[in-house]
Amino acid sequence: SSGETAGIFTPKQEDYQKVYDDIAKLLEEKDDYDDGSYGPVLVRLAWHASGTYDKETGTGGSNGATMRFAPEGDHGANAGLVAARDFLEPVKQKHPWISYSDLWILSGVCAIQEMQGPVIPYRPGRHDKDIVACTPDGRLPDASQGNKHLRDIFYRMGFNDQEIVALSGAHALGRCHTTRSGYEGPWTFSPTVVTNEYYKLLLNEKWSWKKWNGPKQLEDKTTRSLMMLPTDMAIVTDKTFKQWAEKYAKDEELFFKDFSNVIVKLFELGVPFAEGSEKMTLKPTNV
Numbered sequence: 001s002s003g004e005t006a007g008i009f010t011p012k013q014e015d016y017q018k019v020y021d022d023i024a025k026l027l028e029e030k031d032d033y034d035d036g037s038y039g040p041v042l043v044r045l046a047w048h049a050s051g052t053y054d055k056e057t058g059t060g061g062s063n064g065a066t067m068r069f070a071p072e073g074d075h076g077a078n079a080g081l082v083a084a085r086d087f088l089e090p091v092k093q094k095h096p097w098i099s100y101s102d103l104w105i106l107s108g109v110c111a112i113q114e115m116q117g118p119v120i121p122y123r124p125g126r127h128d129k130d131i132v133a134c135t136p137d138g139r140l141p142d143a144s145q146g147n148k149h150l151r152d153i154f155y156r157m158g159f160n161d162q163e164i165v166a167l168s169g170a171h172a173l174g175r176c177h178t179t180r181s182g183y184e185g186p187w188t189f190s191p192t193v194v195t196n197e198y199y200k201l202l203l204n205e206k207w208s209w210k211k212w213n214g215p216k217q218l219e220d221k222t223t224r225s226l227m228m229l230p231t232d233m234a235i236v237t238d239k240t241f242k243q244w245a246e247k248y249a250k251d252e253e254l255f256f257k258d259f260s261n262v263i264v265k266l267f268e269l270g271v272p273f274a275e276g277s278e279k280m281t282l283k284p285t286n287v
């Protein structure tokens with residue numbers, strides 16, 4: 001049972017499992033959203049909380065949950081993530097001891113595991129920060145750009161080319177919304193299941209520019225119901241990126257392993273964990 005010393009609550013793995021189980025239950029209950037799950041938008045919340053990290057200055061990253069505040073919450077890249085933050089509010093109310101920073105990352109871990117993805121080892125220890133810690137706009141990727149921009153953005157966080165490609169496979173999940181990013185449509189036919197379909201479709205489908213009034217995006221020639229962003233296309237037009245995309249398209253097990261490793265790294269960027277803190281494996285409900 002949980003330790004309580006002089007009013008200070010020290011959460012244990014079983015307490016994080018309770019939070020995990022409540023998020024999983026809510027995911028199951030609220031199935032009338034988008035393609036039937038809040039899972040993808042929770043993953044996007046955890047990623048945008050983490051992806052502001054700058055290794056030179058040590059600023060940004062998931063430690064702080066500064067997207068709660070208008071300057072950062074209103075950044076164009078974060079449009080629509082209020083849906084994910086509101087979804088988690090009842091969980092925060094029920095377990096007020098957990099920081100928003102830890103909760104958002106835990107929800108990303110839970111969403112990936114519940115959507116049949118790999119196990120994502122979780123380490124708590126993030127602390128919420130004040131409004132002054134909000135990061136400047138422009139740290140998250142701009143979908144209209146290409147391979148140089150991807151390297152600029154992800155090298156700034158400390159990732160290499162293989163890791164950029166592995167992270168991009170998250171676009172097996174979810175969709176674009178014209179009301180949020182201006183783009184429209186899902187990347188795969190199974191947007192609520194973690195798969196390596198993103199790479200398979202990128203490599204095996206023929207893609208052409210969508211004819212519409214919206215921002216430049218690609219559509220598959222076969223069904224015209226799937227989409228790719230210009231940045232997604234860079235994953236197969238850049239020679240080095242493409243080699244990794246080919247590996248992940250062929251070998252879903254390798255993708256799962258590398259995706260798990262790189263997501264853990266993303267979620268822990270810039271977090272000053274207490275000495276001796278350990279990763280925990282939280283149990284999925286769907287196995």
Ligand code: DDH
Nearest residue numbers: 040041043044047141143167170174175176177180181231
């Ligand atoms: Fe992404 N992403 N993402 N993405 N992303 C969007 C949706 C989702 C880019 C742009 C967009 C990652 C990388 C990139 C998810 C996860 C991850 C949308 C659509 C845009 C635009 C938003 C909307 O309209 O609702 C760009 C650009 C990049 C890049 O350059 C690499 C990464 C690394 C991840 C990750 O999780 C590791 C997920 C999930 C979604 C679906 C959200 C939803 O609501 O559905």
